[in-house]
Amino acid sequence: MLNRRHFLTKSSATFAGIQILPRSVFGANEKLNIAFVGAGGKGWHAVQSLQQNDMVNFAAFADVDENRAAEARKANPSVPFVSDFRKMLDQHGKSIDGVIISTPDHTHHFNGKTCMLAGKPIYLEKPLTHSIGEARDLMALEKQTNLACQMGNQGHSGGGILMLEEWVKAGILGDVNEAHCWAGPMWSHTNARPAEEPVPAGLDWNQWVGPAAMVPHSSKYLPAKWRGWFEFGNGTLGDWACHNMDAPYHVWGLDCPSRVEIESTGPSKLSFPSTVKITYTFPASATRGEFKLHWYHGKDHALKRPQELDAARAFPDGGTLIHGSKATVLMGTHAGTPRVIPEVKMQELATGLPKVNLKRSSHWDNWLLTIKGQETCRSNFAYGGRLTETMHFGNIALHVNRNLTIDPKTRSIIGDEEATALMQGPAARDGWKV
Known part of the structure; x- marks a missing residue:
């Protein structure tokens, strides 16, 4: 029988990973291992939303601010945690079936594209990106890879x-x-730059700024x-x-x-x-x-x-x-x-x-079921990118x-x-x- 993780790894390596996966890959009752980039704030809301979801296992948390991620980690002490999501992909990537990204707008493109290039379906909070060029890039990559990609405007479902x-x-x-x-x-x-303040313990300011031009912490x-x-x-x-x-x-x-x-x-x-x-x-x-x-x-x-x-x-x-x-x-x-x-x-x-x-899957479940091959993302990047x-x-x-x-x-x-x-x-x- 085809091993689902071997299937995903092989598919992502060749950019042939298909969005509608055959049912032999994911059984109807088989749980998906979902990772979170951003576990505090909006990320904590995502964790809470999926905490009791029968389709989900929590695979890993990544957050540049340990303090903001504290509630998610306390509620799920056995879930691995790192500050850099790239290390999360390196360490746990083979077992991750999808990634939820709840980070500031300016990091959406970098975080999303990195995960997609690793072959991971992603749920990316709205707005899709910080610029039109970034949105078009993710739209093109979605079309190329056929990964299950959902923008997080939950009212769409x-x-x-x-x-x-x-x-x-x-x-x-x-x-x-x-x-x-x-x-x-x-x-x-x-219209004035804030004065510099010390970086709090537990916050990786360099990672928080990410692809943007560096500014002093405030x-x-x-x-x-x-x-x-x-x-x-x-x-x-x-x-x-x-x-x-x-x-x-x-x-x-x-x-x-x-x-x-x-x-x-x-x-x-x-x-x-x-x-x-x-x-x-x-x-x-x-x-x-x-x-x-x-x-x-x-x-x-x-x-x-x-x-x-x-x-x-x-x-x-x-x-x-x-x-x-x-x-x-x-x-x-x-x-x-x-x-x-x-x-x-x-x-x-x-x-x-x-x-x-009005009976249909929630926005979260729609994404999860798309990974399983049972639905199609309603706010995929082809749509969410145009709205963005x-x-x-x-x-x-x-x-x-x-x-x-x-x-x-x-x-x-x-x-x-x-x-x-x-x-x-x-x-x-x-x-x-x-």
Whole structure:
């Protein structure tokens, strides 16, 4: 009988590892050995989410911050731990069936590509990468290797998108040519480099900085605050767009925008504007007309409460609002369950709404079952990369502080050399190119 680990090792070495593995490789009840790159913060959430999963054994933890990983290690004292995930792959790679990567945005490409080159299926948190060039590189590698790759926008496997898709097919909303998406939490900092602070014990600062240019350590960068710094994160847009733009992007088959128009409090070369409105224009396709996707965050450009929303009902801090010619739909964050507003309209339509089968695997299980050869990743890099690209076009416009014109066929910015250069992101630091 074919040994599954020999199969994976041999396949990855020749870049012929197939995404849909034969059932003789992974038995229906056979557990997968899953490793974690990042075991604290979002990584700890991943550990907790899979702690009781019947398909999973924990193979190894890797985290550059021993203190942040302490809870995961305490809960799983027998699981091997290292600070450098490359050592984890060297020491345990033959027994690892998949890797979950929960690290800052600027390390996504390096960590993800390193694991993929080792033949490992990966679950990579959103946004997929720190630049458009990095996203395209991982998309190409996914296509080349056929590895099971999933971006961690978990709402993509929820029922909200399923329901919205069926409602649109049934004509419940009527004609739709725009959607409004927003988020509440802000990731913005002053345009000044923080003062240097001593590196805490247990933190490998060199590894944390990884492929980015070296800067002195500061508590202003971590935990989580890295999201608001340009060289490490992607701001509020990067944190939330892959969640709250996901439903309209998927349901209306959006791809590359032709135009990005911005309003904001102005650029900060080190960080991001605190208040923003972005309008993405997508050209017409064979199935729909031109579509506009509006993004908002910050009080000065906040989306106004819709008139259709009942007075007793709260307007969520983040979500998606879709105005159709026949009905208006409000969704919460992470492609939450859609609801027609006002409620009286929802009740009028209730009996005519299509029945939707919401029973399907979770986002985690969808990835695990894809490794086993039983499903296909719903937010694979071919999809998640395009959604991430769209987010990045908005952040590039904010960084250069002007609107962008894009050729959707070549997916390139027209007539703006500075913005075009930002598509590739900064060159990796010496020793961190992969």
